[in-house]
Amino acid sequence: MNKLQAMEVFVQVVDAGGFTRAAEHLQLPKATVSTLIQSLETALSVKLLHRTTRQVSVTADGAAYYERCLRILSDVREAEESLSRTRLSPSGRLRVDAPTGLASLVLIPALPEFFQRYPDIQLELGCSDRTVDLIEEGVDCAVRGGALADSSLIARRVGILEFITCAAPSYLDSFGRPGHPEELKRHRCVNYFSSRTGKIFDWDFARGNERVQLPLPGLIALNDSNAYTAAGIAGLGIVQMPQFMLEPMLRAGTLEQILADWQSDPLPIHVVYPQNRHLSAKVRVFVEWVAELFSNHPGMRLPKLAQAARPLTAELAL
Incomplete structure (x- = not known):
């Protein structure tokens, strides 16, 4: 059995959802496709596919093997590409x-x-x-x-x-506009936490030789940028985000920049x-x-x- 060919056939059967369509795509006899899959299962001592009269579905072992086959076949193609x-x-x-x-x-x-x-x-x-x-x-x-x-x-x-600090007009009307990062301790801020570690990130500011880094109070912390933006627009607190994400809201007036003379580290x-x-x-x-x-x-x-x-x-x- 050609192991690489058998892998390619197995991947095609899974992608096509059956032997007939896989055989048509590969331009092979259906019997050849079936034989290669059986030989592969025998060599691995694992059942890769569930077969019924109506459909073919992948087993749990087959799904794991499918992902490995994709990587192996991709590596082979890339090795060929690099020399061709x-x-x-x-x-x-x-x-x-x-x-x-x-x-x-x-x-x-x-x-x-x-x-x-x-x-x-x-x-x-x-x-x-x-x-x-x-x-x-x-x-x-x-x-x-x-x-x-x-x-x-x-x-x-x-x-x-590049980061900028903003808040919704409704928030600023209710809580005022801070003039210095230290004043944020008396405000509500929307915090961002790492989806990997759960750590809430500190806020940092710089102006000339003056630097400020501090944790800030907030009612909510999020780990998705779209949700984070939505929280700022809803007036849940002050937000600090990449400038490219906030520009549409700044133009629309749903967010206003604050502390414009302070920069965050890019x-x-x-x-x-x-x-x-x-x-x-x-x-x-x-x-x-x-x-x-x-x-x-x-x-x-x-x-x-x-x-x-x-x-x-x-x-x-x-």
Whole structure:
């Protein structure tokens, strides 16, 4: 039995939901498809599929094996791409993870241009504010904002997040407008906590040589950027968020900037990916496209510093 061929057939049967359609797609006799699956189950001593007269469904073991097969077959294709002309026209499935705000407001609106360049890439974009495990969850690369810690991942810095402090007009009418960060201790603030550790993040401010970092009181803490914005608009308290996310609300007047003469430390944005993806044409062109996209965004443009890739992973995703 050709193990790689058997894996490809198994993946196709699962994707197609049956032997007949898989055989048609692969242009193989149905009997050959059935024999390869049986041989695979025999070699593994595991039942991969439930078969009835009406349908084929994957077993729990089969589902786990399916995910592994996807990764193995993807690695094989990427190894071939790295040595062939397909590097000039990357193709196949690309799994990316990105924070909700960055995905919805920056990445997704620009994707038509990406697909014009690379029409043969099928993008699977996961959007959440939690830090995914790229290896465990089979993600090719992730866009992350925040501090980085040493690990086996490769990271390329592609932009920065500039933060501003805002509140809804209804909140300011009720509680007043603070003139100094220390006055926030007497206000209500909407806090943000890490979905990975549960830690509520301190607020930081700088003006000239003066720096302030402090925890602040609040009625609510959230770990999703869209929910965080909604809490600010609802008047639940003062919010501090990336400028690119708040600009539409500032223009609409649903939020007003406060403490405008105080800045928060900007956070770097990186694209991170496992070391075994560094030769992947799909990952390479996506990282280059993201870097180009952010370089043209006034609120996220990286200063003229080196953007060399280095082994790192993100501690925080915003």
